[in-house]
Amino acid sequence: MSGKPGILKKLFENIASRRREYGLALLEVSLSILSSLIITAFIMILMGYPSDLSLVAYSVMFSKGFDNASYLLSRASPLILTALAFLYPSLTGLFNIGGEGQLYVGAIASLIIALYTGNSLLALIAGGLAGAALGMLLAVLRVYRNVNEVVAAIMINWALFNISMFAIATYLADPSIPHLTRQVPDTAKLPLMDLGFLRLNTSFLVALAAAIGGAFLFYRTRLGFAMRVSGLNPFASMIAGFENRKLMLTSFALGGAMAGLGGSILVLGIVHRLDTMMMSLYGYGFLGIGASLLGRNNPIGVVVSSIFLSGLLIGGQWIETRLGLPHQVADLIIGIIVISLAIPFAYHYMKAVLKVKRK
């Protein structure tokens, strides 16, 4: 009898502190978005645009960027996956900059499987496996040979970019339009679901499942707990008997699989074919890093942040048509949001440092 109130109290305290944690995170994110809007407005004024134009630009950007849910969700789907590709390894303390390259191999692998089998499920699995294999390669180099994963990833990205272009131009090209690959057969395309108010691209469901699955894995299973512990403190995790190396390999393979899957859904659900300049894939891997940071290291947060960033990008397009402003304004806002997201972190860090000094 005496122990029970204590447990309940602890539980309530736990929930209360959690809620404050989430509230704070939400506040930080909203503040950095707001401040980046203000900073961008200043930059636009400095660039010589009239001062009220930025308000109009934002209004166009937000109203047009978020009014077409079908487009918004399909635009966000690959971004969710490339953001997860950065997020999952980062939970074990690794930086997966290689999302871009993993996206390429995933896209090519699933294109090949789709062309030869016409089965979308097989193609998705192939894309995920190809990405995972590449992620694994980087992790093995890191864990067993101590090669920095960031440097290795950057170099491998370029190699893969060129190998992919070669594969497209020589083996997969459509003979009548040699700069494009053959198209994914209809049976392998991810279908559009018509819900009346929304034409939901199935690729969004794939991305959502990947995020929810990841959240479950990391926050509700023993393996996920071990991964997070090894990320927070490798030494403690070693003492606790977790195998850090295995955990790193697993998380990196998982990240690679996410990026590979991102490439798959781009090919199967959105573009349906690739071109010799990889123009349909270029940049998703890098943008994913920003989306992951904005999502505050949380798989569900990443879904929200990817949708938000996609909305900004879509809205940026309308800024250009409506107001004749360069769409780089939207890119500017995104860049400044990502930078200003680091400010609360810097604040906490400074506070901690000062506390230590005072003691």
Added chain:
Amino acid sequence: MKSIARTTLILVLVAIVVIAGVAVVMLGGFYQGGTQPSKEVKVLVLFDVGGRGDLSFNDMAWLGAEKAKNELNVKVDYTTPRSVADMENILRSYSESGEYDLIVLVGFLWTDPLNKTADNYPNQKYALIDASTFVNRNNEVDILFREQEVGALVGVLASGMAKSLNANKVGAVAGMSIPPLWRFHIGYLFGIKYFELKTGYNVSLLWQYTNTFTDPQVGYNTAWQMLQQGAPVLYGLAGYTHVGMMDAVVDWNKNQMGKAFAIGQDASQEWYAPEYIPLSGAKRVDVAVYTAIKMVVENKWEPGIKALGLAESGVGIWDLEGVRTFAEWARDVGKLKDYTVDEVVSIVNQTRTQYIDSSTWAVYNELYQKIASGEIAFKDPVSVDEYNSIIDALINGNLNAALFKGSI
């Protein structure tokens, strides 16, 4: 107490953010309402992924749209997609908005997205520039160019320049093996053979696909090999890649390896190095865009495939006025460094008179007349095999194999 104060602060800030957000979105609705009730024709130009600033293809589309804006009194908006993955969705969302009377799509990359979209919006008019879906729709016009015609004229002039340099080879640095390039190849080779037929001076062609439109280094290397093989006149047909070709020609001259010339394409590119680029073939994307907009403004919509050639001034050789316009343009964006606009024009004029003799101009004028009047018209190959067989026949001296109508 402290935590209550903090909670209040958080709530207040969240409230401010939410209110600001709602206000901004409502302002957006208001702003939209303010611009809606206008009766003028509205046109949207969707550029290629490269976008403006290439001083060539996309900028010329812009030029045509600006001309329409000033002369036909239409409202023109522009945008550039960030990636190929966006194209279909962008096209869909602008079509759905129904705001524009005409959507102009610049470049072959729009073919696929247009094919997937056009049938769903039968009331939205589309104009596809420099590419075709080869599907007949009532709401779509595809504007192509007869590249063979400009290729043939350049072929004659290139042969003439090779003759004055005592060379018996000319070259071309081409991009990817795609139908517009096939048409250039046929025309260029036809022009060379036509020159041989009229003057008896034999010139052979080095034709090389680089498989890229974006890599100047590849263009440089390819051009350098051609120069070493003895082809002093090179025709650039590879977009940004052939900027490298022009650099190679400049270096070849500066290193005293001999006299060599480059020929530009699409926009007038003489300003880039006027001493070594005396000519550019014109592919008037601006005329195509203007033509499409004009059809809508004047209510003379003719769907289907339209091909612009010499007769419609869709292709040709840039005259000195064109050279001047582009040199001024380059000056305005700070790319014209070593020369003034007047110098560019006078140097080009001088090189043209010095290295292209009057007998070459006579052949040129004769061919020009035959093409412009429609006396001869070129075949348009639809498959790689047909293209290859035309090229083989041309190499063997059978000029009529390239012709759809008329004979030499």
